[in-house]
Amino acid sequence: METTARISRRRFVTASAAAAAGLTLAGSLPLVVGAAGEARFAYVGTYTKNPPGGGGTLTPVGISVFRVADGGLTLIQTVPSANPSFLAIDPTQRFLLAINEIDDFGGQKTGSIESYAIDAATGMLTLLNRQSTSGAIPAHLAIAPDSRAVVVGNYVEGNFAALPIGADGRLGPATSTIQNTGSGPNKGRQEAPHPHCVAYDPAGRFIATADLGIDTIQVFRLDAGKLIAVSEAKTAAGAGPRHLAFHPDGRFLYVVSELDATVPVFPYDAATGKLGGSIQVISTVPANFVGTKSTAEIVVHPSGKFLFSSNRGQPDATTPEANAIVSFAIDPATGKLTLVGHTTPGIKYPRNFALDPTGTLLYACNQQADTIVQFRINTGTGQLIATGQVTQTPTPVCLVFATLTPPAPPATGS
Numbered sequence: 001m002e003t004t005a006r007i008s009r010r011r012f013v014t015a016s017a018a019a020a021a022g023l024t025l026a027g028s029l030p031l032v033v034g035a036a037g038e039a040r041f042a043y044v045g046t047y048t049k050n051p052p053g054g055g056g057t058l059t060p061v062g063i064s065v066f067r068v069a070d071g072g073l074t075l076i077q078t079v080p081s082a083n084p085s086f087l088a089i090d091p092t093q094r095f096l097l098a099i100n101e102i103d104d105f106g107g108q109k110t111g112s113i114e115s116y117a118i119d120a121a122t123g124m125l126t127l128l129n130r131q132s133t134s135g136a137i138p139a140h141l142a143i144a145p146d147s148r149a150v151v152v153g154n155y156v157e158g159n160f161a162a163l164p165i166g167a168d169g170r171l172g173p174a175t176s177t178i179q180n181t182g183s184g185p186n187k188g189r190q191e192a193p194h195p196h197c198v199a200y201d202p203a204g205r206f207i208a209t210a211d212l213g214i215d216t217i218q219v220f221r222l223d224a225g226k227l228i229a230v231s232e233a234k235t236a237a238g239a240g241p242r243h244l245a246f247h248p249d250g251r252f253l254y255v256v257s258e259l260d261a262t263v264p265v266f267p268y269d270a271a272t273g274k275l276g277g278s279i280q281v282i283s284t285v286p287a288n289f290v291g292t293k294s295t296a297e298i299v300v301h302p303s304g305k306f307l308f309s310s311n312r313g314q315p316d317a318t319t320p321e322a323n324a325i326v327s328f329a330i331d332p333a334t335g336k337l338t339l340v341g342h343t344t345p346g347i348k349y350p351r352n353f354a355l356d357p358t359g360t361l362l363y364a365c366n367q368q369a370d371t372i373v374q375f376r377i378n379t380g381t382g383q384l385i386a387t388g389q390v391t392q393t394p395t396p397v398c399l400v401f402a403t404l405t406p407p408a409p410p411a412t413g414s
Contacts, residue, residue, distance in 0.1 A: 038403050038404060038405050039067070039123065039403070039404055039406065040067075040068040040069075040356075040357070040401060040402070040403050040404075041065060041066065041067055041068060041118075041123035041401070041402050041403075041404065042065075042066040042068050042073055042363075042399055042400070042401050042402075043063060043064070043065055043066075043087055043089070043096055043125075043399070043400050043401075043402070044063065044064040044065075044066065044087075044365070044372070044393055044396050044397075044398065044399050045063055045084040045085050045086060045087045045098055045396075045397045045398040045399075046060055046061060046062065046063070046064065046084065046085075046393065046394055046395045046396055046397055047060060047083055047085060047101070047367070047395045047397055048060040048061070048062060048081070048082060048083050048084075048395075049082075049083060051367060051395050051397075053312070053349055053351070053367060053368070054349070054367075054368050055367060055368065055370075055394070055395035056366075056367070056368055056369055056370030056371075056394060056395055057370060058370045058392065058393070058394035058395070059394060060394045060395055061078040061079075061080070061393075061394055062078060062079050062080045062081035062082075062084055063078070063079040063081050063084050063087070063096075063098060063116075063125065064077070064078050064079075064393050065077035065078070065079070065123055065124055065125060066391070067123060068356070068401070072374070072389050072391065073372065073389075073391045075393075076122070076123065076124065077123075077124045077125065079116070079125050079127070081098060081100065081114060082100045082102050082112075083100055083101040083102050084098040084099070084100060084101075084114070085098075085099060085100075085101040085139075085397045085398060086098070086099050086101075086139070086140050086141060086352075086397065086398045087099075087398050087399075087400045088141050088142065088143050088150070088400065089118070089143075089400050089401075089402050090143045090147040090165070090169075091143070091145055091146075091147055092147050093118065093120075093402050093403065093404055094117065094118055094120075094147075094169060095115055095116065095117060095118060095128070095147070095165070095169035096115075096116045096118055096125060096400075096402075097113060097114065097115050097116070097141060097143060097150055097165075097171075098113065098114045098116070099111065099112075099113050099133065099138040099139070099140070099141050099152060100112040100113065100114060100130075100138070101137055101138060101139065102136075102137070103136035103137050103156060105130075105132055105133075106132065108132065109136050110132045110133060110134060110135060110136055110157075111132070111133045111135060111136055111137055111138040111154060112130050112131060112132055112133060112138075113130065113131055113132075113133050113138065113141065113150065113152060113163065113171060114127060114128075114129075114130045114171075115127075115128040115129055115130075115165070115169050115170060115171045116128060116169075117169055118402060118404065120404045120405060120406055120407055121404075121406040121407060123402065123404060128168070128169050128170050128171075129170045129171055130171070131163060131171040131172065131173060131174075132173070132174070133152045133154055133161055133163075133174070134154070134157070134159070134161040134174040134177050135152075135154025135156070135157025135158075135159045135161060135177070136154060136155075136156040136157045137154065137155040137156040137157070138152050138153065138154050138155065139153050139154070139155040139194075139195060139196050139197070140152070140153045140195075140196060140197045140198050140243075141153075141198060142198040142199050142200050142207060143165070143200075144165075144200065144204070144222060145200060145204030146204075147165060148164065148165055149162055149163065149164055149165055149222055149225065150162070150163050150165055150171070151163075151198045151207055151220075151222065151227070152198065153195030153196060153197060153198050153209060153211075154195060155194050155195060155196060155212075156194070157179075158179060158180045158181070158192055158193030158194065158195065158211075158213065159177045159178060159179045159180065159193075159195065160177065160178045160180075160195055160198065160209060160220070160227060161174040161176070161177045162174060162175055162176045162177075162222055162225060162226070162227050163175065164225060175225035175226065176222075176225055176226040176227045177227070178220065178227045178229065179193075180193035180195065180211055180213075180214060180216075180218075181193060181214075182213070182214040182216075183213060183214065184213055184214055184215050184237065184238055184240070185237050185238045186238050186240065186259055189212065189213070189240060189258075189259060190212070190213045190214070190215070190238070190240065190259075191213070192213050193211050193213040193214050194211060194212040194213035194214075195209060195210070195211050195212075195213075196210050196211065196212045196241070196242045196243065196258075197209060197210040197241075197242065197243040197244050199244055199245065199246065201246050201250055201268070201270060201273070202246050202247075202248055202249070202250045202270070203250055203270050205221065205270070205273065206219050206220065206221050206230060206270075206273035207219065207220045207221065207222065207227075208244055208246070208253055208268075208275075209244075210241040210242060210243060210244050210255060211241065212240045212241055212242055212258060212259070213240075215234055215235045215236070215237055215238065215239055215240065215241060216232055216233075216234055216235075216241070217232060217233045217234075217235065217241060217244065217253070217255060217266065217275060218231075218232045219231045219232065219273045219274070219275060221273060230272075230273040230274070231272075231273055231274045231275050232275065233266055233275040233276070233277060233278070235255065235257055235264050235278070236257075236260065236262070236264070236281065238259055238260060239257035239259055239260045239262060239264070240257050240258040240259030240260065241255045241256075241257050241258075241264075242255075242256055242257065242258040242295060242296065243255070243256050243296070243297055243298045244256070244298065245298045245299055245300045245307070246268070246300065247300055247304055247330065247335060248300065248302060248303075248304045249304060250268065250270035251267065251268060251270070251335060252265055252266065252267060252268060252335035253265075253266045253267075253268045253275065254266075254298055254300060254307055254337075255298070256284070256295045256296070256297070256298035256309045256310075257295065258294055258295050258296070259293070259294075260293060261283060261284045261285050261289075261293035261294070261295050261311065261313075262281050262282065262283050262284065263281070263282050263283075263284060263298065263307070263309060263328070263337060264278040264280070264281045265278060265279050265280040265281075265282075265335055265336060265337065266278050266279070267279060267335070279334070279335070279336065280336045280337065282328070282337050282339070284309050284311055284326045285311060285319075285321050285322070286321060289319055289321060289322075290318075290319060291313055291314060291315060291316060291318075291319030291321075291322040292313035292314040292322060293311075293313055293322075294311065294312050294313040294322075295309060295310060295311055295312065296309075296310045296311075296312045296350060296351045296352065297309065297310045297350065297351065297352045297353050298310075299353065299354070299355055300330070301355065301359055301377070301379075301382070302355070302359045303359065303379065304330060304332065305329065305330055305332075305379075305382065306327060306328065306329060306330060306340070306377075306382035307327075307328040307330055307337060308325055308326065308327055308328070308353070308355075308362065308382075309325075309326045309328075310324070310325055310326070310347075310350040310351075310352075310353055310364070311323060311324045311326060311342075311350075312349045312350055312351060312367075315344075320342075320344040321342045321344065323344060323347045323348055323349060323350070324342040324343055324344045324347055325342075325343045325347060325350060325353060325362065325364055325375070325384060326339070326341075326342055326343075327339075327340035327341055327342075327343070327382040327383060327384060328340055328382070329381075329382055340381065340382045340383060341383060343375065343383075343384040343386075345386060346364070346366075346371075346373040346386055346390070347364055347366065347373070348366045348367075348368050348369040348371075349366060349367045349368035349369070350364045350365060350366055350367070351365060351367045351396075351397050351398075352365045352396070352397055352398045352399060353365060353399075354398075354399040354400065354401065355377070356401060357401050357403055359377065359379070360376060360377055360379065361374055361375065361376060361377065361387075362374070362375045362376075362377055362384060363375075363399055365396035365397060365398065365399055366396065367395055367396060367397060370392055370393060370394055370395060370396070371390050371391065371392060371393070371396075372390070372391040372393060372396055372399065373386070373389070373390050373391075374386075374387045374388075374389035374390070374391075375387060
């Protein structure tokens with residue numbers, strides 16, 4: 001019988017006036033930077049109106065830009081935007097794309113997506129342009145490895161759309177859409193298709209997607225701007241697949257199911273894009289759990305040794321695991337998962353979390369607490385240890401990192 005290993009509660013640093021203004025608290029961790037001459041930045045998308053599940057008390061801002069240094073986040077820019085929930089940075093690190101989780105762009109019942117240029121010297125953003133996502137309430141996005149296209153899942157519309165990205169980072173109108181149909185047994189959440197995630201596989205050849213409304217994982221390829229169906233697999237009826245993550249070796253796909261709080265594991269053929277039937281389904285909550293089940297994010301550690309997922313239900317004194325970051329160990333031969341433990345202190349409705357580029361730190365975005373809480377990852381066990389770093393920011397939804405190399409200064413004459 002599996003035993004839930006809880007991470008002991010640590011005292012967090014008290015928020016200061018600087019933290020309330022969007023700055024992190026001072027810390028004692030080593031400087032978090034890239035190679036010589038590089039600087040690291042973090043970009044946070046936030047809900048600016050009607051946050052699903054509720055927000056905190058701070059005034060929403062749009063996109064927040066932080067410099068990452070001394071183990072913490074220092075606010076350097078805020079960019080007004082309409083519900084910029086999920087973000088993605090293109091592989092060249094020159095552009096950031098943000099979906100606007102809305103249904104009224106340009107007077108039409110559609111969402112939108114924005115493209116921003118990233119200043120390599122300062123990390124700051126400049127808006128390039130904005131396009132319709134060809135569907136209402138976009139929920140997620142994935143940029144092609146060649147930086148020439150982005151694929152978006154539109155939650156309410158029930159479709160996936162592909163948009164071209166120009167060499168200058170500007171977005172063109174959608175060139176292809178795929179409309180899903182059907183429903184699931186949960187009449188409150190599965191009355192129609194609800195695409196919730198898109199992700200390129202490690203080889204960059206195929207796009208895996210999760211549709212919460214029809215309990216389906218689909219794989220597509222993008223050919224000359226057109227989305228083409230490749231394969232699909234089903235989760236358990238009523239599971240509600242939400243987000244997904246590939247193992248770095250490309251042999252397994254992991255899916256976190258929102259409605260039944262499970263992680264099914266699917267074998268994946270990277271050469272063909274074909275999914276097999278699930279080989280394991282493991283719960284993200286203990287067997288005796290009686291609280292509200294709801295999950296959100298899933299990430300595989302770059303070492304391939306661990307998987308992390310988030311629970312964001314409504315906990316009480318007997319079910320603290322309803323709000324948690326859950327750690328699993330991955331069997332390198334079979335891809336199957338074994339529970340490591342639930343980290344609950346400092347966690348409140350974590351819609352998203354992210355690993356820093358070194359794979360040593362995890363940042364949990366607490367939507368209802370207006371905080372981003374930092375944990376150190378034990379790379380031997382997969383356990384999380386609170387560092388004491390807590391950054392105040394309004395209703396955080398998504399965090400992504402960029403490591404930038406500033407342009408060389410102009411040469412001077414002798």
